[in-house]
Amino acid sequence: MSIHDILKDPTSAALDGFRVEIDAERERGDVILARPPLNTVSMPQRDQLRAAFEALDADERVRIIVLRAEGEHFSSGGYIKGFLEAAPEVVSKLAWNIAAPARCAKPVIVANRGYCFGVGFEISLACDFRITSETCQYALPEQKLGQIPGSGGSARLQKIVGITRTKDIVMRSRRISAQQAYDWGISTELVADAELEAATDRLVEELRGFSPIAQRTAKKLLNDTEDATLSLAIELEGHCYSRLRQSDDFREGVEAFHEKRPPRFRGS
Template identity: 45%
Template structure:
């Protein structure tokens, strides 16, 4: 029988400017079809809230997630899986920067979800994997494509086809994660450091830079550069850029308003 349940708690911190999503479903935080839908619903709420500037995804318990509800897939008709991954990878479509704090296992669909976020932070005991090949299956929520773009085609082929795990140090060396902390407590401190950094910047500049990076990276270089130039020109007209220049001249911290 397919697993049901699984919670993704949403709470706000930093005067409502940070949305915190916490996966909660037992020791291994197994992601069910219900959990997938809940992720999409949470991001729909987050994206509609203009006060939220940064999103952080964490997990409760010993591991970030061991992956999806394997037996549950046999109770879903094949045609129902054609849009698989549109829900759990909602972070990729969010206009806000999304940070994932990963401790312990980050396997299968959980890894695919993390790949769809902007900044991944890990601990020394973190392990990443796309183990679907062990089941006679392959990743189906963007894992093959996002992993290849992040670590290169050759490495991605190896880890997808052999279902081998990626250690925290490998992930750091390959640019898959931005930092590796000693333990969960140090990871929490690192998350807070990055959050505070992002909160100090203009929300409209962050949103625009994320879009240019995401859309430009797969386009021809000339197209990506043109997108960058036009976006740069657009930001020139914003209140926040004028405030940033004024603050620079006045030798003070800027007060950005996201416009």
């Protein structure tokens, strides 16, 4: 299936190892890994996942994007033999494809349970919110194969937990428990396994209550200033704040506050 086909119909049954569901009433689009029991990610699947995220980001019915998986494990990682079979130009795009959730203007939530290894961990790190079941284990095990993470995992992880903990995880192929991931700031929320879906639903509904334009602005600003100096980050924040002052949503938010009623944001 071509990328153009996916963009036209992200819910197509021809997707490799995953499916897409859109709930227009709840303004939600789900990308669901569907190759149980371990939900391994094939090489062609990575390109399709990128296209699916791009399609959902462009879909006006969708406010919030959720990445989740069937079964007791989110993903044990990539299909190992695929790395030897793939051409160099394909391998060189791995990080770009897996970074698709970060490039989405809309908020992206991932629900992690069980094994979350390799590319499963890397694509989770590219999401904005990680809801983690108590059964979850995170790992970047590429050292055991004579390799290093190739889809942005070590770079994103270092931004979150620092170089010392990243070396401990990457260079020792060490598994991180759900509790340790939460304590280190890798996961946004830690919940009982039976509560994972409900916690994800709650976050979706919470995020839907905010202004779409304010959320898009906040996400882009935070992503763009991650490597910026403090003075530059404050300068860019001021410019974004100034632009939002002219938005319909800001006016609605102020009026709703003074009228003591829930705001009715439109995203403009």
